[in-house]
Amino acid sequence: MAAEMALIKPISKFNRTLPKFRNPITPKPCYSYVKMSSSAPTTSPKKKSTAKPKKAIKETLLAPRFYTTDFDEMETLFNTEINKNLNEAEFEALLQEFKTDYNQTHFVRNKEFKEAADKLQGPLRQIFVEFLERSCTAEFSGFLLYKELGRRLKKTNPVVAEIFSLMSRDEARHAGFLNKGLSDFNLALDLGFLTKARKYTFFKPKFIFYATYLSEKIGYWRYITIYRHLKTNPEYQCYPIFKYFENWCQDENRHGDFFSALMKAQPQFLNDWKAKLWSRFFCLSVNSTSCLYVKNYYFHRTIPKLSLTVKNYMAGLRDNVSQ
Numbered sequence: 214m215a216a217e218m219a220l221i222k223p224i225s226k227f228n229r230t231l232p233k234f235r236n237p238i239t240p241k242p243c244y245s246y247v248k249m250s251s252s253a254p255t256t257s258p259k260k261k262s263t264a265k266p267k268k269a270i271k272e273t274l275l276a277p278r279f280y281t282t283d284f285d286e287m288e289t290l291f292n293t294e295i296n297k298n299l300n301e302a303e304f305e306a307l308l309q310e311f312k313t314d315y316n317q318t319h320f321v322r323n324k325e326f327k328e329a330a331d332k333l334q335g336p337l338r339q340i341f342v343e344f345l346e347r348s349c350t351a352e353f354s355g356f357l358l359y360k361e362l363g364r365r366l367k368k369t370n371p372v373v374a375e376i377f378s379l380m381s382r383d384e385a386r387h388a389g390f391l392n393k394g395l396s397d398f399n400l401a402l403d404l405g406f407l408t409k410a411r412k413y414t415f416f417k418p419k420f421i422f423y424a425t426y427l428s429e430k431i432g433y434w435r436y437i438t439i440y441r442h443l444k445t446n447p448e449y450q451c452y453p454i455f456k457y458f459e460n461w462c463q464d465e466n467r468h469g470d471f472f473s474a475l476m477k478a479q480p481q482f483l484n485d486w487k488a489k490l491w492s493r494f495f496c497l498s499v500n501s502t503s504c505l506y507v508k509n510y511y512f513h514r515t516i517p518k519l520s521l522t523v524k525n526y527m528a529g530l531r532d533n534v535s536q
């Protein structure tokens with residue numbers, strides 16, 4: 214996941230704790246040398262002297278949430294015996310795309326990161342730390358949800374399950390890359406602790422579809438807009454992570470395309486008047502959250518350094534979305 218859905222409140226009384234993950238998550242190694250796990254990391258006493266101070270995310274209205282859903286209903290929705298709208302050929306094609314793993318070698322760090330971080334001082338340094346923390350939490354939220362969906366749908370629909378697992382690979386890589394960025398500031402986000410300690414927001418499957426689809430697509434446009442702006446104004450490139458956004462956003466775009474295919478297979482979530490109203494509500498909520506996030510974290514704080522104004526950011530976003 215790339216954008217946040219922080220402002221969307223739980224729909225009802227549901228606010229469940231983490232479903233227990235039976236399998237420790239062991240992602241495919243990637244070139245940023247990130248290890249990601251949904252269980253708490255074990256801390257070796259020998260490494261005490263080199264360990265970065267671990268941080269917990271500051272809980273605010275805009276903090277990205279973690280999500281859980283009704284996995285039994287998900288199993289029914291993706292059962293090919295029950296749901297004849299599932300286009301198996303389309304999902305097979307999507308699976309091949311994910312297996313190609315276009316960004317396997319993309320997230321390679323270099324010495325520019327630490328040098329750039331050392332130059333960021335004063336309030337701007339704190340702003341960058343918050344930006345990295347928040348983005349890392351949002352990506353990690355996607356990792357947890359997709360990993361569990363991959364596990365739970367394995368028997369019902371192995372193709373869809375594998376796509377979810379491969380999307381969790383991508384999100385783990387994104388979250389890990391951002392957490393590595395925090396190490397440039399001598400910090401690390403304690404993702405194992407977050408996994409266990411944070412509250413999970415429950416959404417019914419149809420709300421998961423609306424929210425994650427929008428979140429992925431908005432994340433895509435945000436990344437590409439910032440990337441393009443900095444490409445034409447390289448003098449404002451103050452931290453190298455933005456250089457990675459071009460390929461990175463393609464992962465988010467593929468995730469959004471997958472959710473688009475999922476929703477096509479569930480026409481009951483799209484075609485009646487209730488579905489249309491809910492779609493509009495989520496469109497408004499996810500966009501408002503994203504705009505507030507962008508306003509608070511990019512424009513009032515990070516973006517002045519990048520010289521991207523609210524006006525030209527929104528113009529860029531509008532042009533891209535209308536394409």
Ligand SMILES: [Fe+2]
Nearest residue numbers: 214215384387
């Ligand atoms: Fe992501």
Ligand SMILES: [Fe+2]
Nearest residue numbers: 214215465468
């Ligand atoms: Fe994503």
